[in-house]
Amino acid sequence: MKQAQRWILGLSIAAIMIATACYVEQSASQARQANMWQLAPLAFDGFYGAEESTTLPGVPAGERRIYHWTRPESQFSLWPRTATSSAVDLEYLDPIGATTLQIDQHAPIALTPAQQMRRLRMLFPPGDDPTIRLVQTKPQTVDGRQLGLIVGDVRWSALGWGARTGDIRAYSPLLLGLPLTLALLGALGWIVRLPARRMFMLLLFALGSMAIFAIRSPWDARAMQPALQWLIGAGIVSAGLFYLKRRTSFSQWTLAIVGVWCLSLLLFFSPEITSDGVGYYAYVRSALIDGDLNFTNEFDPQQSPFSHTPLVLPAPRPGYVVNSWSVGPALYWTPFWLVGHAIATVGRQLDLGWRADGYDPPYIVLIALASALAGLATMLGCFKILTRWFTPAVAATAAITIYLGSNLLYYAQLAGSFAHGLSAATATWLLLASLRLDEQPTMRRWLALGLAAGALLLTYWIAALLLVLPLCVALRHAWRLAREHDVQGLWRLVVGAVAAGGVALLVFTPQLLVWKLTIGSWLAVPQGSAFVTPQQNHLIEVLFGSLYGLAWWTPAYFAGLVGAVWFALRRPWPGVALLAAIGLYLVYNASLTSWHGNGAFGMRRLTSIAPLLAVGLALLLDRARRYRPLPAMLAGVLIVWSIGMTLRYVIFLLPHAPYALQDLGLRPILLSPEPLPVGALLFVVAHSWFGALLRTLDAGDLLILGACMLAAAAASFLWRWRRYTLRPGERVKG
Numbered sequence: 024m025k026q027a028q029r030w031i032l033g034l035s036i037a038a039i040m041i042a043t044a045c046y047v048e049q050s051a052s053q054a055r056q057a058n059m060w061q062l063a064p065l066a067f068d069g070f071y072g073a074e075e076s077t078t079l080p081g082v083p084a085g086e087r088r089i090y091h092w093t094r095p096e097s098q099f100s101l102w103p104r105t106a107t108s109s110a111v112d113l114e115y116l117d118p119i120g121a122t123t124l125q126i127d128q129h130a131p132i133a134l135t136p137a138q139q140m141r142r143l144r145m146l147f148p149p150g151d152d153p154t155i156r157l158v159q160t161k162p163q164t165v166d167g168r169q170l171g172l173i174v175g176d177v178r179w180s181a182l183g184w185g186a187r188t189g190d191i192r193a194y195s196p197l198l199l200g201l202p203l204t205l206a207l208l209g210a211l212g213w214i215v216r217l218p219a220r221r222m223f224m225l226l227l228f229a230l231g232s233m234a235i236f237a238i239r240s241p242w243d244a245r246a247m248q249p250a251l252q253w254l255i256g257a258g259i260v261s262a263g264l265f266y267l268k269r270r271t272s273f274s275q276w277t278l279a280i281v282g283v284w285c286l287s288l289l290l291f292f293s294p295e296i297t298s299d300g301v302g303y304y305a306y307v308r309s310a311l312i313d314g315d316l317n318f319t320n321e322f323d324p325q326q327s328p329f330s331h332t333p334l335v336l337p338a339p340r341p342g343y344v345v346n347s348w349s350v351g352p353a354l355y356w357t358p359f360w361l362v363g364h365a366i367a368t369v370g371r372q373l374d375l376g377w378r379a380d381g382y383d384p385p386y387i388v389l390i391a392l393a394s395a396l397a398g399l400a401t402m403l404g405c406f407k408i409l410t411r412w413f414t415p416a417v418a419a420t421a422a423i424t425i426y427l428g429s430n431l432l433y434y435a436q437l438a439g440s441f442a443h444g445l446s447a448a449t450a451t452w453l454l455l456a457s458l459r460l461d462e463q464p465t466m467r468r469w470l471a472l473g474l475a476a477g478a479l480l481l482t483y484w485i486a487a488l489l490l491v492l493p494l495c496v497a498l499r500h501a502w503r504l505a506r507e508h509d510v511q512g513l514w515r516l517v518v519g520a521v522a523a524g525g526v527a528l529l530v531f532t533p534q535l536l537v538w539k540l541t542i543g544s545w546l547a548v549p550q551g552s553a554f555v556t557p558q559q560n561h562l563i564e565v566l567f568g569s570l571y572g573l574a575w576w577t578p579a580y581f582a583g584l585v586g587a588v589w590f591a592l593r594r595p596w597p598g599v600a601l602l603a604a605i606g607l608y609l610v611y612n613a614s615l616t617s618w619h620g621n622g623a624f625g626m627r628r629l630t631s632i633a634p635l636l637a638v639g640l641a642l643l644l645d646r647a648r649r650y651r652p653l654p655a656m657l658a659g660v661l662i663v664w665s666i667g668m669t670l671r672y673v674i675f676l677l678p679h680a681p682y683a684l685q686d687l688g689l690r691p692i693l694l695s696p697e698p699l700p701v702g703a704l705l706f707v708v709a710h711s712w713f714g715a716l717l718r719t720l721d722a723g724d725l726l727i728l729g730a731c732m733l734a735a736a737a738a739s740f741l742w743r744w745r746r747y748t749l750r751p752g753e754r755v756k757g
Contacts, residue, residue, distance in 0.1 A: 300440020477530025
């Protein structure tokens with residue numbers, strides 16, 4: 024009897040909460056919304072940028088107004104939807120006339136010509152989700168722009184209190200807002216086995232907070248529901264996977280990391296060379312095809328098939344042009360490039376339409392595969408580093424999250440022609456070598472450190488700042504030996520450091536030779552002396568700005584930064600050294616004139632500190648273990664949000680121009696109708712290399728795929744051979 028009463032009470036409370044949530048949702052939609060240009064600028068397409076005037080016809084003299092010119096065809100959409108009729112108020116000025124307004128598939132309406140600003144009010148029935156198109160049949164051309172009409176602002180609000188169509192589907196916008204968010208939150212509480220009283224308090228707090236927020240910002244309160252629902256859904260799935268794992272005895276975490284990488288390869292691998300990638304790739308193509316280091320033809324859009332080729336800047340040495348990118352990636356790609364060259368040569372003999380000129384698919388796919396493998400190497404290296412302080416489960420979860428929850432996924436699978444995936448891998452190598460040196464500073468480990476340092480410098484010069492890590496290791500041991508008055512130990516330390524420096528210099532020699540040959544100097548700063556502006560620091564924008572701010576664009580990095588501070592407090596060594604390297608690297612990058620990286624996804628230069636941030640992320644996950652599924656939920660939320668941002672960026676739901684993003688503000692980035700656009704995911708997968716392979720399988724693709732599979736088999740064999748021979752008679756764990 025008591026059980027039945029509890030059920031009745033629980034259902035009654037749930038019904039009251041859902042009804043209250045519906046009331047809050049409907050009340051928020053009825054509030055007169057502010058200018059939609061400010062609330063949802065990404066909902067407008069085909070408009071020129073904002074302009075300002077104090078002399079618009081029909082506006083009181085001296086009143087400053089912001090407006091937008093339309094292109095010959097433009098459109099905007101309204102969201103979130105309402106369950107009732109809604110009214111749209113469009114302010115416009117049509118000096119030319121001949122403008123039609125069309126809503127979805129309805130018949131177009133001719134706008135009344137207006138020589139002064141006027142308002143058009145439109146009424147939409149319940150359930151409509153309109154896209155409003157404005158078509159100017161006789162646009163005027165001014166300063167090279169085709170102009171339609173002037174749009175001042177767009178305001179929108181709901182009318183009435185209920186759908187009158189008799190169709191229950193008309194109520195779906197109401198139920199799919201705050202009520203669905205509360206339902207998902209309740210499901211999450213049930214999955215994590217939250218006591219009934221705590222669950223009630225959680226739902227009551229969420230409902231009350233949202234109601235208060237809706238009074239202040241009604242549109243934002245409604246627009247944030249999709250993001251909240253996706254994040255809560257990610258928490259639900261992650262918690263479910265956590266409990267499923269607890270029912271098994273799975274412990275092959277290396278296999279799990281490899282499996283995640285293989286899945287990301289199958290879904291996202293998209294070989295392409297563009298922009299900065301042209302500069303990196305030019306080294307290997309020019310050297311092995313042209314037999315020189317003159318990049319004029321590689322940088323010439325008329326001769327290169329790649330998009331966004333660099334500007335041709337003459338080098339100080341006659342007959343050469345400046346290549347502002349490092350030579351390291353080309354050296355790492357060379358073995359894969361040679362395999363691609365062999366495939367292209369065989370394909371030419373088989374009449375596959377290929378030319379052995381460095382531009383056909385075998386070359387591009389194979390060097391992109393090398394960069395993709397760098398993502399796997401970063402995860403495996405992070406896992407090996409993190410098992411020093413954390414359980415294998417936490418270490419593997421952190422390694423996977425730092426890969427999927429940041430822009431590492433993008434630079435490993437979608438933009439492999441950039442150096443950032445490789446820089447993350449070499450930075451991981453440097454961190455691992457520094458930690459091994461700290462454990463036992465033998466000559467062999469000094470040489471390994473020099474090799475790692477040279478590889479890092481050769482890949483990405485700016486990552487030289489991370490050499491503060493081995494410097495801290497050397498100073499720590501020097502201090503210890505000095506206190507012990509161990510002169511021989513100090514001498515061995517100096518000899519080891521000199522040997523490491525010599526090896527690093529030897530590995531970096533190819534870059535020095537390239538500079539000497541093309542620029543005429545052993546050392547060069549291709550970006551110019553004004554590249555760094557220490558008097559102007561953009562650290563706040565780097566962390567929180569709409570232009571690639573870590574907190575929003577690559578949340579795993581931000582979580583790792585927070586955790587790195589905590590790690591330094593809990594483990595002063597090596598936590599302080601790690602935090603010093605992270606801080607130095609962040610502050611330096613924030614002081615660059617192009618601190619945002621001039622485009623591409625996220626703060627791309629920060630991939631070099633991904634392994635350092637993985638340590639902080641692992642600490643957060645480890646501390647969360649006391650709350651059972653919380654680590655998995657945190658990882659799931661970070662991964663889902665980051666993949667959603669990546670997909671929105673790839674299909675241009677977010678603009679690519681850096682300053683367009685900066686002017687956009689945070690609202691359109693955080694609030695979106697589709698935080699994880701499933702359609703975009705299907706589009707990206709379908710247009711990935713493996714997706715295209717399934718659609719249009721031919722002999723050339725099979726030849727490339729066979730070579731990739733042989734390369735994977737060889738790498739697997741070498742890995743297994745290393746496991747059994749690294750420590751004779753003992754298998755490497757993990």
